[in-house]
Amino acid sequence: MALVSADTKIGELLNELHQLIKQTQEERSRSEHNLLNIQKTHERMQTENKTSPYYRTKLRGLYTTAKADAEAECSILRRALDKIAEIKSLLEERRIAARMAGVYSDTDPPRKTMRRGVLMTLLQQSAMTLPLWIGKPGESPPPLCGAIPASSDYVAKQGDKVAARVKAVDGDEQWILAEVVSYNHSTNKYEVDDIDEEGKERHTLSRRRIIPLPQWKANPETDPEALFSKDQLVLALYPQTTCFYRALIHTPPHRPQDDYSVLFEDTSYADGYSPPLNVAQRYVVACKENKKK
Amino acid sequence: MLLYWRHRILVNEKMSELKDCPPLKYYDFKPVDHVKVCPRYTAVLSRSEDDGIGIEELDTLQLELETLLSSASRRLRALEEQRQILTDWQDKKGDKRFLKLGKDPDLAASSRHSKPKKQKLDGKGSHGPGPGPGRPKSKNIQTKVQEFEFEVDPQDIPRNPKNDAPNRFWASVEPYCADITNEEIRVLEELLKPPEDEAEYYKIPALGKHYSQRWAQEDLLEEQREGARANDKKKNMVGPLSELDAKDVDALLKKSESQHEPPEDGCPFGPLTQRLLQALVEENIISPMEDSPIPDIPGKEDGAGTSPRSQGKAFSVPHTRSLEARIREELVSQGLLDSDERQGVGGESEDEVLAELQKRQAELKALTAHNRSRKQELLKLAREEMRKQELRQRVRVADNEVMEAFRRIMAARQKKRTPTKKEKDQAWKALKERESILKLLDG
Numbered sequence: 093m094a095l096v097s098a099d100t101k102i103g104e105l106l107n108e109l110h111q112l113i114k115q116t117q118e119e120r121s122r123s124e125h126n127l128l129n130i131q132k133t134h135e136r137m138q139t140e141n142k143t144s145p146y147y148r149t150k151l152r153g154l155y156t157t158a159k160a161d162a163e164a165e166c167s168i169l170r171r172a173l174d175k176i177a178e179i180k181s182l183l184e185e186r187r188i189a190a191r192m193a194g195v196y197s198d199t200d201p202p203r204k205t206m207r208r209g210v211l212m213t214l215l216q217q218s219a220m221t222l223p224l225w226i227g228k229p230g231e232s233p234p235p236l237c238g239a240i241p242a243s244s245d246y247v248a249k250q251g252d253k254v255a256a257r258v259k260a261v262d263g264d265e266q267w268i269l270a271e272v273v274s275y276n277h278s279t280n281k282y283e284v285d286d287i288d289e290e291g292k293e294r295h296t297l298s299r300r301r302i303i304p305l306p307q308w309k310a311n312p313e314t315d316p317e318a319l320f321s322k323d324q325l326v327l328a329l330y331p332q333t334t335c336f337y338r339a340l341i342h343t344p345p346h347r348p349q350d351d352y353s354v355l356f357e358d359t360s361y362a363d364g365y366s367p368p369l370n371v372a373q374r375y376v377v378a379c380k381e382n383k384k385k
Numbered sequence: 386m387l388l389y390w391r392h393r394i395l396v397n398e399k400m401s402e403l404k405d406c407p408p409l410k411y412y413d414f415k416p417v418d419h420v421k422v423c424p425r426y427t428a429v430l431s432r433s434e435d436d437g438i439g440i441e442e443l444d445t446l447q448l449e450l451e452t453l454l455s456s457a458s459r460r461l462r463a464l465e466e467q468r469q470i471l472t473d474w475q476d477k478k479g480d481k482r483f484l485k486l487g488k489d490p491d492l493a494a495s496s497r498h499s500k501p502k503k504q505k506l507d508g509k510g511s512h513g514p515g516p517g518p519g520r521p522k523s524k525n526i527q528t529k530v531q532e533f534e535f536e537v538d539p540q541d542i543p544r545n546p547k548n549d550a551p552n553r554f555w556a557s558v559e560p561y562c563a564d565i566t567n568e569e570i571r572v573l574e575e576l577l578k579p580p581e582d583e584a585e586y587y588k589i590p591a592l593g594k595h596y597s598q599r600w601a602q603e604d605l606l607e608e609q610r611e612g613a614r615a616n617d618k619k620k621n622m623v624g625p626l627s628e629l630d631a632k633d634v635d636a637l638l639k640k641s642e643s644q645h646e647p648p649e650d651g652c653p654f655g656p657l658t659q660r661l662l663q664a665l666v667e668e669n670i671i672s673p674m675e676d677s678p679i680p681d682i683p684g685k686e687d688g689a690g691t692s693p694r695s696q697g698k699a700f701s702v703p704h705t706r707s708l709e710a711r712i713r714e715e716l717v718s719q720g721l722l723d724s725d726e727r728q729g730v731g732g733e734s735e736d737e738v739l740a741e742l743q744k745r746q747a748e749l750k751a752l753t754a755h756n757r758s759r760k761q762e763l764l765k766l767a768r769e770e771m772r773k774q775e776l777r778q779r780v781r782v783a784d785n786e787v788m789e790a791f792r793r794i795m796a797a798r799q800k801k802r803t804p805t806k807k808e809k810d811q812a813w814k815a816l817k818e819r820e821s822i823l824k825l826l827d828g
Binding site: 152162172176227349 | 426430432443444447448452453457459464465467471472474
């Protein structure tokens, strides 16, 4: 059925990915030679401590070739990453379709019986595999990359993770991690599911109560402006929970794989803030609301 | 003060650094060592088609690919930046440095962030050699650099090709403007000497024996010799016969000629007479001559019949000669014949050659005369010019003397004393001398 065809498609895609990876390595080994040349020229130039026009032109030529090589390498890598994203989205679709159809595969236990540990692992994995935004030279990070907010007319798609402000049974308002089920254009309301489905029902919330989570990680090395900076007020997912709380950024990540280090507002501590805790980029969003208790 | 100097030294160092080489950062462009950093990627690479990739590996692969891409992307940016620096440096020295100041903040920002990139990604990205702390300093210093630039530039700017044109021009014109030397006058005089072989050109060589006669003689000689040789073989008498050869031959020839003496076809009349007759006689080749109507030519002929052979008498030669002369006179008076026309002894063929020869000789004479006159004129002018040159030389000497006198007087005036009589005299003398020479020159 749909599942089977999805499988074959996935199989195909995996093959293509394999090809791309092999191509990547070919490209990289090819360009390595040129990089070595550049290295050698650099060394020579540095030992002689002067740059004759010969060296300059030579270097320029080498740079240009290396640039072309790097561009080719980048494009293949991007294609490979796109392929992975494609596969993943297909998997995601499959999961959703399976859930809808009520068929559960072995590797994906029904949510209802998911243990906390498993959920946390899933969340962590989801955070880790958030695609890293690597822009081409001159490209600026798009909305929903790191700290860049979504455009005002953005509508979250089915399956997107969001931070949703829900009213708990006891009247408390909490930001929870939720997954979008659908969006009703006429009423402008989202239907979301708590990611931790333990007993929580589907919520219907207006757009104001929904903050879409980032879809890309920002690369600290290339796009530092897409990161939250120190002492910025954010909503961050408290580790080992599925709820967002207000926090101040302690340190932004240094490397793409790093997490934010944040200080949660916590009245149980002397200075009102918790010690620095790590939260992945995926689970840190801008905080718009005023403090209210 | 010391600070100022130290600052200056620092500035100078920076300046020299910047002067000598473009502010390249010599990034370390080593590629990612994927074996170490991306194990899953490496593993996948080594797998064959069949094994393929498992779904569970996607995540790690994704991370690793992202790493690679990120480093490649950074490399790309660094390369571009460096290349731009090189281009800018090469193209414009002065102006672009202003622009580079604007670029600096960007570079500073990006490099500051590039510093933190650490161990996992290390060895593949850019290591700016101390870019962080070094940056702000260089930014400040670059403002100062501009002032010094203009000193620096003349060394760097490739030397303008020296303007060579005037030198080349004067070099080419030199032969025409140079002074005349004695050498050249001598050459002219040489040229004027009449060539020795000139006389030869004007000689009209004697005609010499006509070739028919010569050949006849030679042939006869040849035959005689052969005969003598044949005889020799029989009788062995070489001596006397050989002596006789030359004379014999001549005698033989003369005899044969005398036999031929009666003019060809027995016509003693001069050529003009013949021509006249020919014009008057209608020749009819087919019918025999007796039948054709022969007009009676009145008066002029003295027993000269049309068929002299039939008569068999010897003709009176004087009459034919006078006849010829009278016909000629008549024709000339009628204007039918040019009086100048002179028939050569040998016949018409040689007249042309002679005429041509004479024409050429005349031409040669005229040309030679013309050349000689020009050369003489040139010689005269050259001598004149030499004289003038000498005078000009003397003028130059006089000029120098005048200048010298002037300097002495000026020096004297500077020293605030009036020039001595001696100096004044010298000055006047020099001036007068110069004037006289100039007058000579003009005159």
